[in-house]
Amino acid sequence: MRKIKLVTIIVVSVLTIVILLQNTETVETRILLATVPMSRALLMMLIFVMGFVVGILVPTYFLRKTDGKAKSVLGTNR
Numbered sequence: 001m002r003k004i005k006l007v008t009i010i011v012v013s014v015l016t017i018v019i020l021l022q023n024t025e026t027v028e029t030r031i032l033l034a035t036v037p038m039s040r041a042l043l044m045m046l047i048f049v050m051g052f053v054v055g056i057l058v059p060t061y062f063l064r065k066t067d068g069k070a071k072s073v074l075g076t077n078r
Contacts, residue, residue: 020044 023040030036 020041025040026037027040028035028037029043
């Protein structure tokens, strides 16, 4: 099972590097009112990181909100 995970990690890493190296041309990106020239690879990495952060924060927010309600209910029953 560990070999399968290792092979998967290596394959995904190599594919990611190939995709990023093939997308080095500059594109103009509009962020709110500013137009920022950046490489397409940098833009893809930025979008990936933003999606990753949102994917971590959203479930954390809802879990904490649920935990807070559960604690307040337990606190009133004592």
